[in-house]
Amino acid sequence: MSVINIDQRHPVVLPHVRIQPAKGLLDLDLASLWQYRELIHILVWRDVTVRYKQTLLGVAWAMFQPVATMLIFTVVFSVMGKIPSDGFPYPVFLYAGLLPWFYISQALSRGGTSLVGEAPLISKVYFPRLILPLSATIAPLVDLFLAFIAFLGLMAWFEVVPTWRILLLPVFAGLAAMITLAAGLWVSALYVRYRDVGHILPMFIQLGMFVSPILYPVSKVPESWRAIYALNPVVSVVEGFRWALIPGFQVDFSMVLPSLGIVVVVLIGGLIYFRSMERTFADVI
Amino acid sequence: MSTVAIRAEGLSKHYRLGAAVQHNTLRDQVMHRLKALTQWGSGRSEPDPSFWAVKDVSFEVNQGEVLGIIGHNGAGKSTLLKILSRITQPTKGTVDIYGRVSSLLEVGTGFHSELTGRENIFLNAAMLGMRRDEVRRKFDEIVAFSGVEDFIDTPVKRYSSGMYVRLAFAVAAHLEPEILIVDEVLAVGDASFQQKCLGKMEEVSRSGRTVLIVSHNMGIIEGLCERAILLEKGRVAKIGKTQTVVEGYADAIRSQASMPIGARPDRVGLGEILLTEIDLLDKDRHSIAAAMTGRDVIIRMHYRCADGREFRNCRVSISVNGRKGQDLFVLSTDIVDPAPLTLRGTGYVDFIVPDLPLTGGAYFLQSYIESNGHAQDWIKNVAPFSVLDADYYGTGNLCPPGWEANGVLVRYRWESSDNLQGRTLPFRAREK
Known part of the structure; x- marks a missing residue:
């Protein structure tokens, strides 16, 4: 081990930290996230690596899962259930919705359990706790990318040629991540305190698929319900994905704006709530 | 002139026993609120059981000093370390810390069993605050120190517990913070590895870094620390030269042991x-x-x-x-x-x-x-x-000073190259 030089003649300016009971609600201290960016990076890498360790198919699972789901759902809902898809091939229409949905459900269930799942870490090491739900939200983006590659194959099969709008896909993926993080902050912090969350979350995610336009088009939602329906921010993401991926897909963007507002409010509220709960995580967990 | 590395003033940490333990589900919480509501009118309310894990603790540690923290189980040592390492917040008081802090409250924190030794080195190091280029530079050194070279690409779930601990400590030992906080990590591993760890600790303390050690082993505390703090029921019972503080601890044990x-x-x-x-x-x-x-x-x-x-x-x-x-x-x-x-x-x-x-x-x-x-x-x-004390070897000699209540006596003999007669065989031993 090399020796650090604390030279008296050239005093090093040492970083100073003051530990005291926290005051105020608005001290979000996002700068500390930047300091710990390497930890975020390595946790994301860990989550991605661990997920496919000791599996035969490895990362191919990230493609296989949505493709298999798409095939089964197409048979059940399109062939048997005759659910319309606004005139686009149902498999393409469905898969474009499954893409963000798989990401959101995965990221939310991982992000929501990220604190309780790392309880030993929280009681033994210091780092900004925000890193845990954050990296759990980022990691499944890798799966999303792989599932997207599979989608390109599907498009080729149905001879769908993407337009320039596909370039805006990252924007909607970012929106999906923002929604998931907003929800993940609340869920993960509440889970530390109330283990009920462990029962509620899977149910919530399962039902979420049906209150979002994954299996059916928004046009099937009765006109009078749409204003309320649009408050679900997942609607904007799914519609955005379809708009970017399927040429000629029409989106009523007036539906998108209110949900954006909701996301911003929930995200900021989540940050404040998370920060205020963070102080007691190590004591309660 | 020495400069301050850590200054704690009036540090206190309060725990409510009930709140953390009993109301872990929504239903409990709701029931508790309801109960409080119905009892409000009648003026009865259960006092929430609470205690101060750490109370009014103040001390200063200078740069380059090695400070030992001792005390019985439940005296507040771990809580104090958790506050100093920012894992939990104090209820009252402040701590000023000058320098990068690394704390080892447990070795192998954050190790993932599915990852290989190599991957875990990077993961663990990042959690303990080491930069990636720093880890790369010291990687070979860490692996050599741990002695698990042959298994570095094997998932750690296949490691023996000894290998696991050695790798974990090796990462920790190569941290280079200005302030190192250590809790009992030396209580693991085999004797030779413990010796290696002790050597590393001495090296760290000699290199001008500030070290805080919590241990139950007074030998380690006496060997490494110039100053020590004795905690009793969350308060500082004694602070000062290690020897005096350790004696105070021994006194406390004695008074406890004389109880019926x-x-x-x-x-x-x-x-x-x-x-x-x-x-x-x-x-x-x-x-x-x-x-x-x-x-x-x-x-x-x-x-x-x-x-x-x-x-x-x-x-x-x-x-x-x-x-x-x-x-x-x-x-x-x-x-x-x-x-x-x-x-x-x-x-x-x-x-x-x-x-x-x-x-x-x-x-x-x-x-x-x-x-x-x-x-x-x-x-x-x-x-x-x-x-x-009595004449164990029947030679009229007692044990040398420093060995009182410290170690055991064994029967032995010695020979020298000049005289192989075995004349030195202890008298009483020969008798048997």
Whole structure:
């Protein structure tokens, strides 16, 4: 081990930290996230690596899962259930919705359990706790990318040629991540305190698929319900994905704006709530 | 002139026992609120059980100083370290810290069993605050220190527990913070690895870094620290030169050990069989106050079983600790006699030790009773055990200073190249 030089003649300016009971609600201290960016990076890498360790198919699972789901759902809902898809091939229409949905459900269930799942870490090491739900939200983006590659194959099969709008896909993926993080902050912090969350979350995610336009088009939602329906921010993401991926897909963007507002409010509220709960995580967990 | 590395002022941490434990589900929380509401009118409300884990702790540590923190279990040592490492927040008071802090409250924190040794080095190092380029630079050194070169690309779930701990400590040992906070991590691994760790700790402290160590091993504290803090019930009971503080700790243990055994609250186990008393006897079974080096001694442990019950497969044991709290030897019914032991009613177990191999001084006893593998009654520092120094080797020489209540005596002889006559064989040993 090399020796650090604390030279008296050239005093090093040492970083100073003051530990005291926290005051105020608005001290979000996002700068500390930047300091710990390497930890975020390595946790994301860990989550991605661990997920496919000791599996035969490895990362191919990230493609296989949505493709298999798409095939089964197409048979059940399109062939048997005759659910319309606004005139686009149902498999393409469905898969474009499954893409963000798989990401959101995965990221939310991982992000929501990220604190309780790392309880030993929280009681033994210091780092900004925000890193845990954050990296759990980022990691499944890798799966999303792989599932997207599979989608390109599907498009080729149905001879769908993407337009320039596909370039805006990252924007909607970012929106999906923002929604998931907003929800993940609340869920993960509440889970530390109330283990009920462990029962509620899977149910919530399962039902979420049906209150979002994954299996059916928004046009099937009765006109009078749409204003309320649009408050679900997942609607904007799914519609955005379809708009970017399927040429000629029409989106009523007036539906998108209110949900954006909701996301911003929930995200900021989540940050404040998370920060205020963070102080007691190590004591309660 | 020395500069301050850590300055703690009036540090306190308050825990509410009920809030954290009982209301972990929504239903409990709702019920609690409802109960509080209905009791509000009647003016009755249960006091929330609470306690101060750390209370009004103030101290300063200068740069380059090695400070030991000692105290009984539950004295607040771990809570204090958790506050200093920013894991939990104080309820009151402030700490100013000048420099990068790394804390090792446990080795291998964040290790993932599916990842390989190599991957875990990077993961663990990042969690402990090491930069990636720093890890890359020291990677070979870390692997060499851990001694698991051949398994570096094997998932750590296939490691033996020893390898796991060695790799974990190797990462920790290569951190280069200005301030290092260590909790009991040395209590792991085999003796030679422990020695290696101790060496590393000394190296760290000599390199001008500030180190805070919590340990139950007074030998380590005395060896590494110039100054120490003794915590008692969350407060600073003593602070100053290590030797004085360690003596204060020994005094505290002594006063605890002189309490009647029946009244001891600090026992662990089911309590269906209880230790009621410990007597010291000489070889004629007369009660004695102190044992004597080289003479026979009998340690009699009285027990009482729960009414009318019989306990099979019991094990009764007593161990002797030296003045620094180190374990010297254990006497256990099952080791010398494989026949199953059954206990009922009241009675006693005598441990007969011929030719007591201890130097003069104040020792402590630790008692343990179990049945069918369940701990029934375990008391640390159950009673003091005084030994009067006597001529063990029959040569007229007593043990050299510094060895009182510190280590055990063994029979031995020595020879030199000039004189291989074996003349030095101890007189009494030859007699036997």
